[in-house]
Amino acid sequence: MKILIMGTGAIGGCYGGLLARSGEDVVFAARGDNLQAISDAGLRIESATFGEFVVHPKAVDRLDGSWIADLILFCVKGYHNEQAMSDMSPAVGDSTTILTLQNGIGSGEQLAQRFGADRILLGAAYIDAERTAPGMFAQRGSPPRIVLGEESGEMTDRAEAVAKVLRQARIETELSSNVLTALWSKLVYICALSGMSCVTRSSFSEVLETTETHAMTMQVMTEALKVGQASGVPLDDELPNSIMAGFLEEKGGLISSMHTDLVAGNPLEVSLINGAVARIGKEIGVDTSANSFIAACLAIADNRARREASS
Numbered sequence: 001m002k003i004l005i006m007g008t009g010a011i012g013g014c015y016g017g018l019l020a021r022s023g024e025d026v027v028f029a030a031r032g033d034n035l036q037a038i039s040d041a042g043l044r045i046e047s048a049t050f051g052e053f054v055v056h057p058k059a060v061d062r063l064d065g066s067w068i069a070d071l072i073l074f075c076v077k078g079y080h081n082e083q084a085m086s087d088m089s090p091a092v093g094d095s096t097t098i099l100t101l102q103n104g105i106g107s108g109e110q111l112a113q114r115f116g117a118d119r120i121l122l123g124a125a126y127i128d129a130e131r132t133a134p135g136m137f138a139q140r141g142s143p144p145r146i147v148l149g150e151e152s153g154e155m156t157d158r159a160e161a162v163a164k165v166l167r168q169a170r171i172e173t174e175l176s177s178n179v180l181t182a183l184w185s186k187l188v189y190i191c192a193l194s195g196m197s198c199v200t201r202s203s204f205s206e207v208l209e210t211t212e213t214h215a216m217t218m219q220v221m222t223e224a225l226k227v228g229q230a231s232g233v234p235l236d237d238e239l240p241n242s243i244m245a246g247f248l249e250e251k252g253g254l255i256s257s258m259h260t261d262l263v264a265g266n267p268l269e270v271s272l273i274n275g276a277v278a279r280i281g282k283e284i285g286v287d288t289s290a291n292s293f294i295a296a297c298l299a300i301a302d303n304r305a306r307r308e309a310s311s
Contacts, residue, residue, distance in 0.1 A: 010257075012028070014047075040135075092119070103272060128140045153179075196217050197256045230285075
């Protein structure tokens with residue numbers, strides 16, 4: 001299968017590396033030192049699950065239409081969506097499937113508006129990964145996993161085909177008839193982890209160890225849960241409690257990629273995370289005071305980073 005990795009960061013690098021290792025025809029959209037490193041020395045992954053390996057896929061900084069993807073893994077940060085969709089357009093053909101693995105809610109709608117809903121699969125990525133150097137990636141913790149499916153819940157041939165390719169790459173893959181439940185469950189989780197660590201400018205362990213911010217973390221999750229439920233997504237009432245139990249077990253090792261972006265002065269994905277909860281809550285009449293507060297506060301850093309990037 002011809003696979004384009006759109007976004008050669010931690011998630012795209014690791015999943016794409018595994019697909020390349022399994023023999024798929026993988027092309028990485030990359031830039032700068034990442035592009036140079038992959039072109040010169042290959043893509044190296046140090047994996048807690050699979051060990052260390054190097055693959056030598058093609059990496060390009062521009063797609064010219066001479067190569068059409070069967071599958072695109074859309075792994076860019078949400079604040080790069082518009083540019084990424086334009087950049088990948090030449091590789092999108094009549095039978096291309098686009099699997100979005102972004103954090104938050106809303107990228108599927110953006111992609112559908114641009115390329116048509118019939119090309120989009122929704123997915124939730126579960127992987128502890130980072131880019132450690134240009135062309136080098138690390139995967140830690142539990143084995144990489146993806147939950148994917150059609151928004152309609154239909155079990156289609158194309159979804160089955162994508163799941164088969166991912167499984168052949170030894171990526172644990174669940175084909176779901178209700179992928180929105182997986183996406184919203186992850187959103188509840190990430191609203192707390194990313195939103196609270198960013199708005200407090202603190203480690204998540206400090207957030208959980210402080211009575212006031214521990215309570216606010218629960219409020220953030222409860223609001224996201226209620227917005228999802230009111231939107232018609234089946235979510236268990238106990239989800240915030242079960243997520244909090246996991247947080248307390250792992251708190252020392254929990255790091256938010258959005259907090260990493262905040263510290264680095266990069267734009268933030270807050271509009272697809274806490275901002276999405278606030279926006280949808282307002283539309284359907286569900287209180288989201290904690291998420292709205294976080295989104296409003298982080299808009300300052302996000303806007304500043306965008307201005308600096310554009311200049």
